[in-house]
Every structure is written in C-alpha cells, then in structure tokens.
Amino acid sequence: MDNTSIITQVANPKEEESISSSQDKVSQSNSSLKKHRSRSIFSPFFCCFRNYNDYHVEPPPANNKTLSLPPPPEENGSPPKPPAKFLLPEVSIADYGKNCVVIDLDETLVHKIKKCFFIQVYVLKRPHVDEFLQKMGELFECVLFTASLAKYADPVADLLDKWGVFRARLFRESCVFHRGNYVKDLSRLGRELQKVIIVDNSPASYIFHPENAVPVQSWFDDMTDTELLDLIPLFEGLSKEEDVYSPLQTLRNR
Template sequence: MDATSIITQVSRDDEQLNVCPNEKDDVERLKPPKRGFFSSFLCCWRRNRTKTNQNGTSIDGSTTPPPLPDQQRYLLPQVRHSDMHKKCMVIDLDETLVHSSFKPIPNADFIVPVEIDGTIHQVYVLKRPYVDEFLRKMGELYECVLFTASLAKYADPVADLLDKWDVFRARLFRESCVYYRGNYIKDLNRLGRDLQKIVIVDNSPASYIFHPDNAVPVKSWFDDTSDSELLELIPLFEKLSKVDSVYSVLCNSNNPLNSVAKINNTNQQMSTPQAQMQQSLQQQQQMQIQTTHPQNQQQAVQQTITATTVITQATTISVPTLLTTQHPHQLQQHQQQQQHQLQTNQQQQHQQQLEGSPPNPPDLSNKT
C-alpha cells in the first residue's frame, strides 16, 4: 500500500489525490440513485415536498430505494439528550482543520506514527490557525461529527490530539463514504439526522456533491499562518444554529462566505473617520431640528443636507494635499477668517431667532 493513500487530501492546485486503484474493493459502495444526485441541485422547497408512501413510491411518481436494515441504516448513534436541541455539524479534517505530510515539517504541531505494511511512518501535522477556538465554539452550538475520507489508522490518532474538549460525538472515516465516480462522497442521508438540521464544513466540493445546499465551503489550507477563515466563519454558524432550517440561509446563496464578507465590509466602512463624522453631524442636526420652531424646521433640514455634503467633500481631501497647496502664513490667515466668519454667523442666527425671522444659511464658502 502506498503510504500517501491513507490520507485523502487535495494538492495546492486543487487536484484530488485520494484514489488508489487497489483500495476500491475495500470501500466499494452501491452508487446512489440518479434521482438522489440530480434532486440535490433543485430548489429547497421541492426537497420538503417529496414524500414517500408505504410502497416506496414518492408523490411525484419517482421510486425510492428500499430501506436498509435497521442495523445498517444510519451511521450515527442516537442523539444524546444534551444535544437534542442542537443541529448536526459534519466537519472535514484534512485541509479544513489540519494539513498533514509525510515529509518532515520543522514546526509541526503533531507527529503521528502510522503503521503501513509492517513499517512505521511518521506523519507531520499542522493545525490550521484558530482551529482550537473554532472547535470549542462549535461544540457549544452543534452536535459535531468528524467525517473524513482518510483512513482511521491516521485520522483517529490525529483527532485524539486535536479534540481537547471531546467535541466530536462521532468519528466517521473512509469506509463510511460512498465511492462514486472516483471520489469519496459524504452522503448525509446516511447519518440519521434531519437534513434541514445538518451543515457540512468541507474544503472539497466533491465531498458534498449530493447535498450542496447543506454545505459551507472553506478554502483549502496548507500552511498559511495568516489564515483566519475558521474564526471569520463563527458568526455565520452562530446564526445557523438558531434558524429552523439551514436551507433558509444556505439555499439562497452558492457561497455563504459572500454574506459574511458583505457584513464585514459594511462594518469596516462605518468605522472610517468620514463615516463617523457624518453620523455625528446627522445626530446633532436631528436634535436641533426637533427643538426648532415649526416654521423654521424646513430650512433647518436644508442646512443639514448642505452641511453634510460639504463635510463629505472636505474629508476626501487629505491633510498633506492642503499643506502642499497653501503657504503656512496663508493657512493661519485662512483659519482666522473661518473662525471669525463662524462667530459672525452664530451671532446673526441668534439675533434672528430672537426677532422671530428665519435664520440665514451659514456661509461655508472657502475664502482665502
């Protein structure tokens, strides 16, 4: 047996390395019906509408395979009482949580001895950044299941070292996969859990080809120490843990990471000085409008719009640009003129309010 065949992983150019011709007989499975393959790409509502009667015929007329015997029907044991309210999270191992190599790695987190054909081989394992935080949090929110296409003789000891908090309620290995068209597929139908309450986290789209609407894809990880994808995914999984059906979130988007990126981008934009200045100005002007006499509210609103526009335009000019276009003496004179003009405007507005006449709009012209 080739030593590298015990680990199912992708290369850096995303080529599959998991097929070993002499191992097909060991993990041969019946191919899933064609209906199961194509129906997984249909809209979620059809999945919910499909029912099966006692004769094995669904309402839409298609036939379903006969049920397996009870002892072979499901891969997972019964749900623990403490996990009854949780959804099930299926988590991949290689290039999702860790990266392993038979070549020595100086900074390896684990070194796992694996016996192959009477010879002990050393497997060097790197942990993905934030994997500890990710697993600990997911263990609080989900019934977590490790599901890998690698062999148990390698993956089981790695999981022992990786899972410090006993997060994984079960561990499934290559023999639990369905071998289909040259790939090891993780058939979620065989888990014994409600599909609407299962989410699979995997870097290989081929692994969840039967159930793409249950998947949250992750980027394959090899050794990038700056990677933070597991940490960034936690808010999404917190949201998924609270919905009735994962399809309500995942079925509407081919890549759920787009939603996370959009949220992060919005938060980043609102943290800029320009956004903060605009927000503060709008709050102050709104308070002023509420305390202004009704006949002057319309003009106050117009002043707010004008002032906001001026500040928006002004904040796009950098300080170095101003310093290079004006002499220091001119800058000082300009600042004094602006301060004097501001005081004059305030006095005029105060006097006009006392006399009952509407205030003049402030003079915001840029005089030098």
C-alpha cells in the same frame, strides 16, 4: 513555523502497508539478501515517492478480500438510497434539539505533511482551529467525517479535539465511492437534513447535498489564515435555525 502548530507525528498508513509488505518479502528471502545487501538497503523507502490522494482514487481490486469497499453507487449514477441502519447513534440528551455540523479534517482543520525517509506524517493545525472547535462544540452536535483512513485520522483527532467536541467520528469506510470520489452522503447519518451542515474544502465530498454545505478554502501552511475564526459568527446564526437551507442559500448567492 511555530512548533505549537505541529500537533503530532503519526505513521502514514499507506507507507506502513508498503513497508510491511517489503519486510515480509525480506524475511522470506533472508539468505538471498545477505548476498545482495549493498544494492537493497534502501528498497523499503522507494514507496514513499508515490503520490497518494485521499479523494480521487481508483476503487481497490474486487478480489482483494482484506479491503472493505464503501457501498458502490447505483448503476444509473444517482446517489445510493439511505441504509436501513444509519451511521450515527441516537442523539444524546445533551445535544437534543441542536443542529448537526459535519466537519472535514484534512485541508479544513489540519494539513498533513508526509516525511518520506522517516515514514511519518507531521500534522499542522490551521490557525484558530481551537477557538473554532470549542465554539462548534457549544452550539452543535459535531461529527468528524473524513475520507482519510481511521488509522491516520483517529489519532490525529485524539490530539486535535481536547474538549470532546466530536460526538462521533466517521472515516473512509463510511463514505460512498461515487464516480471516482469518496462522497459523504448526509442522508446516511440519521439526522433531519434541514438541520445538517457540512464544512468541507472539497465540493466532491458533498456532491449529493451541496445545499447543506459551508465551503471553506483548502488550507496548507498559511499561518495568517483567519477563515475558521471568520466563520464563527455565521455558525452562531445557523445554530438558531430550524431549517438551514434558506440561510445557506443566501450564503451561496453572496
């Protein structure tokens, strides 16, 4: 694999939390550890073998005050109402009149590989991601919206987006936890929905607004993939639309 496709190594926030917890316990029982050093030397690494999923997870326990839950769904299962305060700031002068494209991170632009022993995450860039992002930045108001934690996604975005394409970055806390999934509710952005497009590999992420979606195949390690490059002509056309629903409906019909 081409080393230039590896853009960064970042600490895995899930693993860091587990390691931090283990280290606290170690410091509290230091004298006991000295007596049993041989059998506990690898204990901080056991957590690495757990299977974490960024999208299909159970909500954290209600009594954990250190975690901030996304807004819960309404009792009848319908999407939550738009908030009084929207997720995005006012449109900048440079982006005035442009359509808004919301772009996912994991398995859409990059793929993260967890390295257990070193408690790190290696991030691979999808082929043609540079050309794709540069063109999106020219044509649209671009927003990164990921269900990943900011602690992981923000440093990845810093290295991925060398051109300042993303006008805003939204993370897990901006999602709505709905029926076991972190959903990206486009009505909370503060943009006219007929001018918003979401690019995502997970249909569960845009379940509230499937009519706004440009689905992409999940990407892991195929370095011959050309999907992002192939999508550029489509987005060149969408950037000129006053209402994206009709062309996106045509795309879904195909």
